[in-house]
Amino acid sequence: MIAQQFDYTVAASVAEAVALLQKHGDRARILAGGHSLIPMMKLRLAMPEMLIDIGRITELSYIKEESSYVQIGALTTHHAIESSVIVQRRCPALSEAAGLIGDIQVRNKGTIGGSIAHADPAADYPASILAFDAVVITIGPKGERQIPASQFFLDLMTTALEPNEIVRAINVPTRTGRSASAYVKMAQKASGFAICGASAVVELDASGALAHAAIGVTGVGNRAFRATETEKALHGRKPTAELLRAACEKAAGGVSALDDIHASAEYRLDLVRIFARRALEKAIERAGN
Amino acid sequence: MDVKITINGKLYEKDIEPRLLLTHFIRDAAGLTGTHVGCETSICGACTVLAGGLAVKSCTMFAVQANGAEILTIEGMAREGEMHPLQESFWEEHGLQCGFCTPGMIMTCHQLLTRNPSPDETQIRGALDGNLCRCTGYQNIVKAVQSAAGKMKHRRGAAAGD
C-alpha cells in the first residue's frame, strides 16, 4: 500500500532536528530507521504531514563503553547492538533482545532510539531497558533530560517524550563482579514481536546469593514492566531451582494483560512466570561462570 | 525532491515525491523489476536489496532515505554474464519454484554469507526469518545456501592460492 503525501526534510544535526520539530509541531514525525513508522504509514494508520529524517546524523550511531555503563546512541541499529562485542560482554540481554527483533533486514535498518520512542507494547528492548535501570537521554528545546527507564514507558505507544523531544542515547548501567543478564521470548508467529519477553539482570555475591535481581517483561501488558514481587523474593537468597520457581509465580504482579488472537491474557500471564524464570536461570548460569 | 541513487553501479537521478518507496524507485524509475513487492508490512522480504552493503527491505524505505546511496539488486549479482554462486546454487538445488521470492532470498543470503561464510543449518534458517517462500518449504533453499557457501569458500581458496 501507499503512504499519504508528506513533506520531507533532512536534519543534519541533533540541534537542527530539535529546531525542526519545534517549528513544525504536531504535524511532523521523526524518521530514523523507519521500521516502526513506515509500515504504519503504508497502511495509513499513521499519516504525518511531515517527516524529519534524522537517519543521516551519524554521530547518533555509536556504542561507547564507560566503567559503570554502556552508552548507545539512538540511531544505533539493532544489528550493531546484536553484534557489538561490548554489548555482548557488558549487557548480553540487550544483545539478545536486538538479535531477536524481526529479521536481518529489519535489524540492519531499525534503530534502538526509534524502537523505544515508538513504544510498541510487544517490542523486545523495553524488557531489558527496564531490567538494567537504563536511562533514556532525550534532547529538546530546553536541552537534555535523563529519564529513568521506569518513568519512560507510560502506556501503549506512549512515552515520557515531549512532542518536541527526541531520544539521543540510552545509558545502560552495568554491574561489576559476578553479574550477567539474559533475554528470552516467545515470539508471535506472524510478526515476530514478543508475546512475552523477559529480561533478567543478576549479580551474585561471594556466597552465591543474589545481591541483585531485576526482571523486565514485555509483550504482556500495555507497556513493559518490572517483576518487582519476584525481585523482592529473590533478593539476598541463593537461587535454587525451587526458589526461582516460587519467586516467579508472582512475576506478573497485578498487570492487566493484553488479549488478542495470538494469545489470551491468561496465557500471557502464565508465560511471564515461565519466561521470567528462564531468563533468570540463563543469567544466573552466565554470572556463575 | 531531487535524488541521486546508484543502482548496480549506475547513477539514477530523479525528481520524486518523498513518499515514493525505494522499491518503486528501483522498479519504476530505474526499470529494474527483479525486486518484487509481496506485502506492505515488512514481513515477506521479496523486496530485499542491499543498500550500502546492508540487506534492507526496499518497501520499508522511502527513496529519499536512500539519496546518495549505493544499491545492489538481483540484476547486479551476475558479473559479465556469469551467475553469482548463490544464483547458481539456487538453480542447481531447485531452491525456487515460482521464483517470486527468489531475488529477495538471494540478496538476504548474500548478506548472510558476507557476515558468516560457513553458516550451519540453524543459522541459515534463522537468517531467512525475513524472507517468506510459499513453494519450496525452504528445504532446497537451505541446501542452496550451503552449496553456495562451499563454492564461495572454494573460490576464495583458489584465488588465495594464485
Place this chain on the structure above:
Amino acid sequence: MKPRFVGQPIKRKEDPRLVTGASAYVDDIVLPGMLHMAVARSIHAHARIKSIDTSRASKLPGVRAVVTGEEIAANCGQLPAAGDIKNMKRPVHHPLAVGKVRFVGEPIAAVLATDAYVARDAAELIQIDYEELPAVTNPEKAVQQGSPILHEEFSDNVAYSFGWENGNTEDGFSKADTVVKQRFINQRLAPVSMEPRGVIAAIRMPENELVVWSSTQVPHLLKTQLGLMLGIPENRMRVIAPEVGGGFGSKLNVYAEEALVGYLAKKVGQPVKWIESRRENMAGTIHGRDQINDVELALKKDGTILAMKLKVIADIGAYYQLLTAIIPTLTGLLAPGAYRVPALKFDLVAAFTNKMATDAYRGAGRPEATYLIERIIDIAARKLGMDPVDIRRKNFPKPAEFPFQTSGGVFYDSANYEKALDRALEVADYKGLRKKQAELRKQGKYMGIGFSSYVEICAMGPSIAMASGGWESGTVRIEPTGTVTVSTGASPHGQGQETSFAQIAADELGIDMENVTVLHGDTARTPYGIGTFGSRATAVGGTAMYLALQDLKEKMKKFAAHMLETTPGNIEFEVGKLVMTGTARSVSFMDVVTSAYVAKKLPPGVEPGLEATRFFEPSNFTFPFGTHICVVEIDEETGEPKVVKYVAVDDCGNVINPLLVEGQVHGGIVQGISQALYEEVVYDENGQLLSGTLMDYAVPRAHDFPMFELERTVTPSPVNPMGIKGAGEAGTIGSTPSVVNAVVDALAPLGVTHIDMPLRPEKIWKILKLGRAS
C-alpha cells in the same frame, strides 16, 4: 531407445531468468499510456450502501475515471460460478457491490488514475455512507432461523445442501462393536501466493482485441469467461498468464478486478493495470477449507471398519467464486481415505456467511477428507487399544484389488498402501521412536509420533466430473530447422513443466532438451486448454503432449520408411536418427524433418509438415498415496509444539523429474504442517478480519522446520500412458493429519483424544495445565 532425460533430476530451464531477476510478472509489465486502478472496499461485513460520494476522488488531479456498482452492473456480466447442484441458490454477484456489501473487502468502487499512488489517494477519498447490518460469521448460526440473511432474494443462508449414501450405513452401525465420534474443524486458510494477484488489460489493433495479462492459473477459462462478462467475442480476446508467482488454487478463478480492469481499458481506450496489495489479498482473494466435519465411524473390535457417517457444514462465505460450490463436495469422494469403508453416508450443508468466498486452496476439499479419516482412525485405534499402524494395515485394500471401488463413489486406480507404510516405518525407525518416546515420558517430557496414510484424488480429471471439462491439450511442432515447440493448454506457475515436458519430448524424439521450447500461458500461442490445478498439468496436459508426440513419430516413421524404402513398422527412433530395425541403415532426424517440409518426395497419402495437436480425456482421476510420519516434541511449560522429524514416503506413479517432485512434496508438507500448527484466517463475530496482514496471519518461516526425509515408492497409474499420478498436492493432503496425530499422541498420557487446529501453543498449554492440576 533408453530415456536420457525422463527420470533424471534435471535442473530447470525456467530458472536462469528467475534467479537473475530477468523474468516478467504482471507488475513488471509497463505499457505506453498505462493507467492504474485502485479499488475502494467495504470496511463492514454487512451493510446497506446508503450513498457513495465520488466527487472528491474525481477532482483529484490525475484521476481519469471513477466507477461504482450501477455502472458496472449495467455494462458487465456477473461473476461466474460453477456447480450444478440441484437446490443451489445463486445469488447476484456483480464485480462491484450494488446496494449492499456482504464481507469486509468487497469491492465498492474503482478509480482510474495516471499513477498508482494517485489512484490509491483517490480511492481513499471516496466517501461511502453505510447503514450497518448485523453480520453472521458462524455457519451453524447462519443456517438457523432468525439469522441475518445475506441475500434477501432467498429465505435463508443455506447455499445448498447435498448428500448421498453408498452401501448400507445403518447396517454397518448396527453390527458395530464400537463407534467413535468426533467433530473436526478444518479452519479457514489464506493461500498467500507470494505474488499477489495482478491484471493488465489493453485494447490492441488491428482487431480491437482485448489483451489481458493476468496472474492466473487458467488463462483459457479466463478468456472465455471475461469475454462473456464484457460482451467481447471470444475470438477478440487474448489472455496471457506471464510469469505467475504461485497460486495454490487462489488464481484458479475469475475475479471482480479482472472484469473491472477489462471494462475500464475498453471504456477509456488506454491500458489499465491493477496490482493487488497484500492486505487486499488477505481480504479479497479466495480462502480455503473452512469446514466443520462431524464424523462417526463404526468398527468391529479387531479394528475392521464397517461404516462411516459424515456431516459437513461448509462455510463458503458471502458469494460463490468459480469453484466455491464444488470444493466441499469433493470431501465426500475422498472420505474413506486409503481404507475399505463398506458404507458411507455423506451430508453437506453449505452456508453463506459474511466472509470472503472459500474456493480451491491446495488440496481443495481433499485435505479436509484426509484429515477427518486419518484423525478418526487414530481415535478408533486408541479406543480399541491398537497401534495406529495396525489399524491402518488392517483396513487397507490389497494391491490385487485395484481398481478399487470405494464408498466415496470413485475407483482408485492402483496402489500398494502397505509398501509405502512399511518403507516409512523403516526410514523413521518406528520401533526406535516408540522406545525413545517411552524414555522421554518417564522424564515427564512430551513427544508424539503421528501417522497419515493418505490417498488423494489427482490428475483432474475426467470431464464427467469437472464443471468445465477435465481434458487437456498439447501441440507439438517440429520446426523446419529441427527445433521443437511444445505448446500446452496447462498453465504452470512454478511447477516446472517447461523442463519436465521438454524432458519427455526430447526423449520421445531422440533430440537434446535444449532443442525443445515449451510455451504456455498465452491463449494466442497455445491450444485451448483447461489450466494448472488439481495436480493435473503433467498427468493430463503432459499426456496430451505425449499423444501429439506419438502422432508425429508415426508420421516421421512414414517419411523415414519412404526414404529407406521399407515399411514404417521397421523404423525405430534413436538419438538423432531414425533407424531401420536390425540394420545399420538410418536417416538423420534432421533429414526426415527437412523431407517433411520441402515435401518433394511425400510418401503416398502423407501430408507435409510436422505438427500435431491432441486433446487428452482421462478415463479416471489418478490416486497418489503414501505414508507420512511426523514426530513432535512439546515444551511442557509453554505448550509450543516443534516438528523434530518428518518422514514422507509418497507414491505419485512414474516420475519425470525427481527434483521437481521433491520440490512439490517439500512445499506441500510445509503448507500442511502450517495448517496443523500455525495458520488461520480469523474474523471476529462482527465479520471484521483480524488476520488481514502478514503481521497477523502466520505464513511459516524456514526456522519452523527440520530437513524432511523423503522417499518414494512407484506404482504406475493405468489411467495415462506414462503412468503418472501427479504430485502437486500430496504433501499438503498427507501432512496435516500426521502432525495433529503426533501432538495428540504426545499428549495421550493426559487423556487427550483431540485438539482442533491450528495447534497453537496456548491450546496445548491449557491441556498441560489441566493435566498438571489433576
